[in-house]
Amino acid sequence: MSCSVNLRKISYTNNKDELLKDINLNLGHEEKIAIIGSNGSGKSTLLKIIAGLISPCSGYVEIFHTKINNLKEFKNYREDIAYLPQDVTNHFLCPIVIEDVIFSLRARGDSEEIALQKADEILKNLQISHLRERIIFDLSGGEQKIVALAGLLILEPRILLLDEPTNALDEESEKKVIKILNSIKKSMVIVSHHKSFIESLTPTIYKLNKTVLEKMD
Amino acid sequence: MKNKESLVLVSSLLYSCIVAFSALEYIFLLPLGIVLFFEKEHAFKIFKKAIVLNIFIVFLVLFVYFQNPQEAWELLIRTNLILFYNIALFHKSKGYDIARGLDTLNFNCKIVSVFYFTLTLINYLVLDFKETKNTLQSRGFKNDTSMFTYKTYGNIFAMIFIKALKKSEDMQFSMKARGFKNKIYFLNSNTINIFERILLGSIIIIFIKVIYELFS
Numbered sequence: 063m064s065c066s067v068n069l070r071k072i073s074y075t076n077n078k079d080e081l082l083k084d085i086n087l088n089l090g091h092e093e094k095i096a097i098i099g100s101n102g103s104g105k106s107t108l109l110k111i112i113a114g115l116i117s118p119c120s121g122y123v124e125i126f127h128t129k130i131n132n133l134k135e136f137k138n139y140r141e142d143i144a145y146l147p148q149d150v151t152n153h154f155l156c157p158i159v160i161e162d163v164i165f166s167l168r169a170r171g172d173s174e175e176i177a178l179q180k181a182d183e184i185l186k187n188l189q190i191s192h193l194r195e196r197i198i199f200d201l202s203g204g205e206q207k208i209v210a211l212a213g214l215l216i217l218e219p220r221i222l223l224l225d226e227p228t229n230a231l232d233e234e235s236e237k238k239v240i241k242i243l244n245s246i247k248k249s250m251v252i253v254s255h256h257k258s259f260i261e262s263l264t265p266t267i268y269k270l271n272k273t274v275l276e277k278m279d
Numbered sequence: 280m281k282n283k284e285s286l287v288l289v290s291s292l293l294y295s296c297i298v299a300f301s302a303l304e305y306i307f308l309l310p311l312g313i314v315l316f317f318e319k320e321h322a323f324k325i326f327k328k329a330i331v332l333n334i335f336i337v338f339l340v341l342f343v344y345f346q347n348p349q350e351a352w353e354l355l356i357r358t359n360l361i362l363f364y365n366i367a368l369f370h371k372s373k374g375y376d377i378a379r380g381l382d383t384l385n386f387n388c389k390i391v392s393v394f395y396f397t398l399t400l401i402n403y404l405v406l407d408f409k410e411t412k413n414t415l416q417s418r419g420f421k422n423d424t425s426m427f428t429y430k431t432y433g434n435i436f437a438m439i440f441i442k443a444l445k446k447s448e449d450m451q452f453s454m455k456a457r458g459f460k461n462k463i464y465f466l467n468s469n470t471i472n473i474f475e476r477i478l479l480g481s482i483i484i485i486f487i488k489v490i491y492e493l494f495s
Contacts, residue, residue: 115452145456151403152449155459157375157395161466166457168464178466197373199402213457 064091065127066221066249067112072121074107081107083273084121089221094243094250096260098278099270105253106148108270109223112251113145125221141170144214148225150203153210159201160185160194162209166217177216184212188242204235211242222250228259284380285467286475287368290482295361297482301489303353307360310481314367317474321370328366333359374398379465388462395463396450403446407439 067089074082081104089095099105110116112123114136123130125139136143147153156162163184164177185191190208193201198209207227214222227243228236240262243250254260260267267278290310298307315322336358344351369377378395382388415431422428453459471479 110452113452113456115455140456140458143456145452147449147453149446149449152446153453153457155454155457156463156465157373157378158466161464164466165459165464169458169460169462174464174466197375199373 065089066091066093066125067251068124068127069108069112070122070124072108072111072118072123074104074111074116075119076107080273082111082118082270082275085275087268087275089249089251092247092249093266094252094264095266095268096252096254096264097268097270097275098253098255098257098260100255103270104273105255105270106225108275109145109225109251109253112221113143113223114139115145141166141217142220143223144217144219144221145223146207146210146214146225146227148229150206150210151199153213154198154206157197157199159190159196159198159209162198163212163216165213170217180216181212184216188212188215202235204231204238207231207235207239208242211239215246220249222246222248224250224252226254226256227252228254228256283383283467283471283475284376285383286380286471286479288377288380288384290478291365291368293482293486294364297485297489298357298360298364301493303356304488306485306488310478310485311360311364311367313474313478313481314364318367318370325363325367325370328370329359329363332362332366336362374402378463379467382463382465383467392461392463400443400447404439404443407442408435411435411439 065088067087069085069087072082072085072087073080085108087095097105097108107116111118114123114130114133117133125136125142130136130139154162155165160178160181163181164174167177167180168174182191182194185194188208188211190205190212193205193209198206201209211227224243228239231239236259240259243252243263250264252260252263257267268275269278294310315325318325336355340351340355343354375395375398378391378398381394382391415435420431
């Protein structure tokens, strides 16, 4: 199986606290893997390293078999990697749902018409067309998560990195997110401390425990 | 009613300047009357907001009144005309439409982005502060003039400040991940509704009148 992401001996220290030590991980093409771990174990940090948002202290990341030496080199892969932050409100860059969903396409230089066409399709697929003109900050947590997902999926990324995608969601919203994520055929790294949610998405689960990443049986 | 933001911004600026810098006339009531007519369902809310803000104006007017009563009255009328007009125009606004208006008026994209994100962070700070106030209440905190109260407020403001820093750092990550290049892409409608047409018409009439009187 060809790999989308390889982590090689990644270590990360934050204010003298060692969070990650010699982490190795392979994410295959259209493979879904989940990382669980207790609060503060470094799950989100690991995701940010894969997303090219922070540099590891040592080790390196390979994206589609290309070694990435520094954060600048991630620029070539920005459209291939979509990252959903833990606090989804940090994801939004525009006030209205439709404006935020088309943001990445407009930033890439696509015309408004094409961007709107794609956005409407995505909103329809995710069954949130009724939220199209709403102000994002007036939406519920669950609706915000799905809108954020729409904003990520519109770029058709090859790798999805999701940090606690069901954080603070009610049961119904969680089910909806699970259904959506199960229908997406992309390489995916999902970080959560919610084991039942993870198990409904993928059998490949890693546990981040005291700086070490172990595969769970 | 959803108004065209740039038009509302321009009319607000023009009206405020005309009322502030030219001799008072009855015709100045026309745009205000139009806005209040279209917003009549929210009239109570508008008056309430204006009255609260008038507390500050009344103090100012009182000080002027003892030196020059005529000027004090003028000051009261001018400030209230501007205040009522702007509250009536923007009382439903959450601020984001102002960013949208600035964008339509072709302001530099950096200025629009800075305005928008400042507004977003202010909204978060307000929300945070409200939540913290609720927490204080639920944990039995009572305001008084003791050192404990000051220390508590000091801690709260420090925490809100640190949270805001963390939030802006996380937002920066999102900007990076989503390919943000200083520009926010707003969708702007090109249609002008009946309210905007009438409002703009009344402002133009006043503007022409003021200019005509200035040069005649």
